[in-house]
Amino acid sequence: MKSVMFKTGQLLAGTCEIVTLDRDSSQPRRTIARQTARCACKKGQIAGTTRARPACVD
Helix, strand or coil, rough: CCEEECCCCEECCCCEEEEEEEEECCCCCEECCCCCCEEEEECCCCCEEEEEEEEEEC
């Protein structure tokens, strides 16, 4: 995923970035992944997912 920034710490409208990605491999043969995303959605859009990636959706 591409994150686009135009000023320090700010995203362009309609874009998202992954802030943290945590993996838990404490159980055998099972990995749990958690990610936190930061989105700057345009008016009328909400943060969601497309193709298993964070995105702004209508």
